[in-house]
Amino acid sequence: MAWRRLRLPGGSVAIPSRADQPGGELDQELRLLMRALDRQPEAPLLEVAAWDAGLAVAADAAGWPDDGMLIPLNLGASESCRAGAGAWTVLPLDDLLPAEASFAVVRAPHWLGRAGAEWVVRAAARALPTGGLLALLGDRARGIESLRRRLSPIVGPIIDRAVGEHRRLYLFEKQVDDPPPQQFAWTSTLRIAGREVTLRQHPTLFSPARVDPATALLAENLPQRDGRWLDLGCGSGALTVAAARQDRTLTAVDWSYAAVETTGRTLKANGLEADVRLADGAPTGEQPFDVILCYPPFHVGSRVDHGPAARLIQAARSCLAPDGELRVVLTSAQSPRDLLQPNFREITPVASAHGAQVFSCRQPATNRGRRR
Numbered sequence: 001m002a003w004r005r006l007r008l009p010g011g012s013v014a015i016p017s018r019a020d021q022p023g024g025e026l027d028q029e030l031r032l033l034m035r036a037l038d039r040q041p042e043a044p045l046l047e048v049a050a051w052d053a054g055l056a057v058a059a060d061a062a063g064w065p066d067d068g069m070l071i072p073l074n075l076g077a078s079e080s081c082r083a084g085a086g087a088w089t090v091l092p093l094d095d096l097l098p099a100e101a102s103f104a105v106v107r108a109p110h111w112l113g114r115a116g117a118e119w120v121v122r123a124a125a126r127a128l129p130t131g132g133l134l135a136l137l138g139d140r141a142r143g144i145e146s147l148r149r150r151l152s153p154i155v156g157p158i159i160d161r162a163v164g165e166h167r168r169l170y171l172f173e174k175q176v177d178d179p180p181p182q183q184f185a186w187t188s189t190l191r192i193a194g195r196e197v198t199l200r201q202h203p204t205l206f207s208p209a210r211v212d213p214a215t216a217l218l219a220e221n222l223p224q225r226d227g228r229w230l231d232l233g234c235g236s237g238a239l240t241v242a243a244a245r246q247d248r249t250l251t252a253v254d255w256s257y258a259a260v261e262t263t264g265r266t267l268k269a270n271g272l273e274a275d276v277r278l279a280d281g282a283p284t285g286e287q288p289f290d291v292i293l294c295y296p297p298f299h300v301g302s303r304v305d306h307g308p309a310a311r312l313i314q315a316a317r318s319c320l321a322p323d324g325e326l327r328v329v330l331t332s333a334q335s336p337r338d339l340l341q342p343n344f345r346e347i348t349p350v351a352s353a354h355g356a357q358v359f360s361c362r363q364p365a366t367n368r369g370r371r372r
């Protein structure tokens with residue numbers, strides 16, 4: 001856990017956070033919130049899409065009520081939140097009851113795109129009673145104005161606003177109890193690797209409205225063997241479905257709560273079954289896998305960062321059978337030398353298109369025999 005310092009109007013605070021969480025990208029929004037509110041918000045407080053406990057730490061330093069809830073979107077964010085939450089509760093969105101909070105904060109996660117940010121605001125608004133307040137904060141250069149323009153019919157009127165350097169705060173009063181459903185392609189039917197597939201989608205997941213070309217390339221270039229397969233970082237389940245065959249048992253994991261739910265729904269929509277679970281990296285307590293599929297991430301928030309990919313490839317190595325294979329797709333931004341060579345002794349390019357490349361990785365290096 002790394003610590004970062006954040007300067008606030010009343011002094012500076014220290015916030016614990018995992019390196020693979022983008023919380024620091026939203027520190028300016030937090031600063032604006034703490035500076036602009038001229039009275040204590042009414043508890044219970046809430047932050048949806050909390051990447052760490054920054055809000056809880058800042059609220060504590062400002063003497064706000066210590067009755068608050070942090071809702072992380074994945075297990076990594078959950079760990080960061082718990083490390084600094086103090087008396088606040090950290091819980092998955094499914095456990096948050098309607099009208100359970102009085103004051104909700106959304107620091108717009110612009111890297112999730114328009115639909116992702118709107119989904120987060122809707123989730124926060126659902127947790128407010130009529131008359132509850134929602135503070136939306138975001139970056140002018142990253143679409144906060146167009147987001148807030150879409151929100152009044154969903155949440156209610158803007159009753160206050162504040163301006164910071166490049167940042168904006170809009171305070172909404174919840175007056176809409178039954179908002180129209182979000183316009184988003186929750187389901188699409190398409191061909192993946194020659195197979196007609198119904199794909200469930202979610203606004204907060206990777207490539208939410210289509211199958212990414214690198215995903216499609218990996219789906220078209222799967223190994224032909226049977227056995228125990230793992231889809232590591234399954235997202236909406238496109239690769240899990242592409243891998244399904246009667247002589248394979250499938251496990252799919254992701255650290256995102258929405259990914260696990262969406263992959264489960266994708267499988268159901270195609271009449272398929274797999275063991276789908278939340279995991280930060282490899283699933284624990286499992287026998288080794290014969291084949292692992294992975295399209296590792298390349299961002300932390302909006303920053304390009306290869307740390308999370310390196311950890312996922314190491315996780316794959318740790319749960320692969322000695323004669324097993326990791327079939328991985330990398331984008332042109334990701335280096336096979338840095339990500340694959342330290343972990344595998346046999347690496348073979350299998351296919352490439354649109355700047356993405358599929359590799360077959362065998363012979364997982366033991367810790368002692370790892371290449372540098």
Ligand SMILES: C[S@@+](CC[C@H](N)C(=O)[O-])C[C@H]1O[C@@H](n2cnc3c(N)ncnc32)[C@H](O)[C@@H]1O
Nearest residue numbers: 206215233234235254255256280281295296297
């Ligand atoms: C590039 S996306 C690929 C998603 C999906 N396989 C596809 O091809 O559409 C990477 C996925 O890895 C997941 N992920 C990132 N870090 C992870 C971790 N530490 N443990 C489990 N899943 C992780 C993300 O949530 C995301 O769904």
